[in-house]
Amino acid sequence: MADKLLWVHDKALRFGSDFCEANESFKAIHIWDDEYYRTQRYSLKRLVFIYETLLELPLEIIHGNTLDILSKENLDHIVIPYSGDQALKNLFSKIEKIKTVQYLFETSFVHLDRTFEFKRFFKYWNQAKKTAFLSNGDRGA
Amino acid sequence: MTILERNFDNRNDLIAYVKKLAPWAEGNASPIRGGQTECKKRLINLNAVKYGKTRNYGNGSVSMLSPYINHGVITLNEVRNHVVKDANDTKLIESFVRELGWRDFWSRFAENNQNLLWNDVEDYKTGYASDDYQEELPEDILAGDTGVACIDSFIADLLNTGYVHNHARMYLASYIVHFRQIKWQAGARWFLVHLLDGDVASNNFSWQWVASTFSNKPYIFNLENVDKYFSGIVDTTRSKNRVLDASYPTLHNRLFPNLEVQNG
Numbered sequence: 001m002a003d004k005l006l007w008v009h010d011k012a013l014r015f016g017s018d019f020c021e022a023n024e025s026f027k028a029i030h031i032w033d034d035e036y037y038r039t040q041r042y043s044l045k046r047l048v049f050i051y052e053t054l055l056e057l058p059l060e061i062i063h064g065n066t067l068d069i070l071s072k073e074n075l076d077h078i079v080i081p082y083s084g085d086q087a088l089k090n091l092f093s094k095i096e097k098i099k100t101v102q103y104l105f106e107t108s109f110v111h112l113d114r115t116f117e118f119k120r121f122f123k124y125w126n127q128a129k130k131t132a133f134l135s136n137g138d139r140g141a
Numbered sequence: 142m143t144i145l146e147r148n149f150d151n152r153n154d155l156i157a158y159v160k161k162l163a164p165w166a167e168g169n170a171s172p173i174r175g176g177q178t179e180c181k182k183r184l185i186n187l188n189a190v191k192y193g194k195t196r197n198y199g200n201g202s203v204s205m206l207s208p209y210i211n212h213g214v215i216t217l218n219e220v221r222n223h224v225v226k227d228a229n230d231t232k233l234i235e236s237f238v239r240e241l242g243w244r245d246f247w248s249r250f251a252e253n254n255q256n257l258l259w260n261d262v263e264d265y266k267t268g269y270a271s272d273d274y275q276e277e278l279p280e281d282i283l284a285g286d287t288g289v290a291c292i293d294s295f296i297a298d299l300l301n302t303g304y305v306h307n308h309a310r311m312y313l314a315s316y317i318v319h320f321r322q323i324k325w326q327a328g329a330r331w332f333l334v335h336l337l338d339g340d341v342a343s344n345n346f347s348w349q350w351v352a353s354t355f356s357n358k359p360y361i362f363n364l365e366n367v368d369k370y371f372s373g374i375v376d377t378t379r380s381k382n383r384v385l386d387a388s389y390p391t392l393h394n395r396l397f398p399n400l401e402v403q404n405g
Binding site: 010011012013014032034037038040041042043044045046047048049050051052053055056057060061062063064068069072081083084085086106107108109110116117118119121124125128129132133134135136137 | 143152174177208231241341
């Protein structure tokens, strides 16, 4: 029986290898949130693309307000694929106030030797290219 | 709270269903399909070596994976892993991996600078101040009826498919900001409505790169360049693209009269 809820939002439409750990015992949902999509001003092209992708995923598509639905869920533990998107981050912080949240982070594209403080791509790339051609952006031995 | 439908007889039924769910949404569905299956097809067909040689051309070997990356159907890491596993020489795939790097760069920059997503990172380097640019897109651009044939074709791609070739995006952004003197934010908002891969960080900072508010100089182009890369794909007839039909120094002096005159 599921003991966690995986909220598959529109920036993480997959059941990838990075979700495996959470895959063990959770119920997955996508919330078709009119207010969210309207605020994002997505055209019909984008909405159909999203819906079409959802149909290939083993989850329930629930129509309603994200916070309302998550707050009414019996499961207290919400698993969320992390996204840096500002609109989603605003939602994340509201969800944290009502549920226990566990974020799933994508494997980093590259490992950088120092804190990201680049204002020009070529400076970033000089660091990034050291691991950009390695599987999983690994530093290697 | 309602559980939504998962079974449709065909794509038209699905489109009609989504249209009913979101009657406010602009336009029609794209011929580009969503889903893991479509994404995998594109990944299998990806030729990163050929991409490096042809990516600037309208008919170049581009991956068209960006809508799937943007909506998290596949991650940057997974795409890179797929490409490097068969590569004998990383130099041959550098161009493709570097493009993935741009997306990572914008995303990391955005995480640290959320306040700059919709604000100028730096001043314009065009001889104009931000206030000199118009706030909104005019009707002819929104409708793809500017009278500049190649630009109208690129706008048609945006409105009909939600996908525009990367080089054409730069042309469009440059046309809007520099030829029409409109704030990059107006164009960026418009792109985000329509582009299937519309990610705020990549989109907005790319617009700022073209505008020169996040680069060292404004990006401009001329008809000769469009003809070189998109000949036979869009109409590059001189009489139908007059505003673009000039040398770079001539365009520079016309578009940026407050900057030092360029000769040539």
